[in-house]
């Protein structure tokens with residue numbers, strides 16, 4: 404059964420020895436030159452698996468990897484819902500997510516796509532998924548972009564709680580300052596576009 408079909412990968416729900424797993428598969432893109440396509444799919448799969456492993460080492464809940472193929476990651480299927488569909492997620496959830504992101508950042512992982520579509524709630528656990536764009540040893544800019552993506556996908560109150568959790572767990576003010584700078588840059592660009 405197909406769970407999701409994204410630009411980069413398809414996610415299938417399947418069973419191995421009776422256990423539910425999610426298989427994230429990077430299928431060929433016909434518009435890319437063949438050897439480049441193979442190289443990209445292979446390196447992104449490897450990169451994602453590595454980042455998931457590093458996150459797990461830091462104590463962050465990520466789906467356990469069951470098996471790794473050249474272009475696929477077979478992982479534990481998380482039973483739960485995406486944060487973006489969790490209408491009742493209160494500030495305490497967002498505070499915990501901020502704290503989780505601070506753990507990743509302190510461990511030098513920038514997630515790269517840190518939106519409410521890539522966080523899953525499962526019982527009392529919070530899983531972070533989709534490390535396809537993660538950077539190990541990401542700089543301040545990459546970290547600030549993680550905050551920016553969460554800010555854009557959450558409400559103002561949810562984001563405030565998130566930021567509180569981030570700072571409360573050793574997230575750096577320097578990253579918040581960079582976020583402010585990026586947002587100003589954004590506005591500046593819009594204005595220059597408008598005024599020519």
Ligand SMILES: Nc1ncnc2c1ncn2[C@@H]1O[C@H](COP(=O)(O)OP(=O)(O)O)[C@@H](O)[C@H]1O
Pocket residue numbers: 406407408409410411412413414425427466478479480481482485520521532533534535
């Ligand atoms: N381990 C998992 N357990 C359950 N569902 C998953 C798992 N991994 C991915 N999914 C589902 O598949 C969707 C797409 O996976 P994701 O890794 O975010 O890929 P994409 O890069 O296409 O966004 C997720 O939004 C989620 O619904």
Ligand SMILES: [Mg+2]
Pocket residue numbers: 520521533
């Ligand atoms: Mg995703």
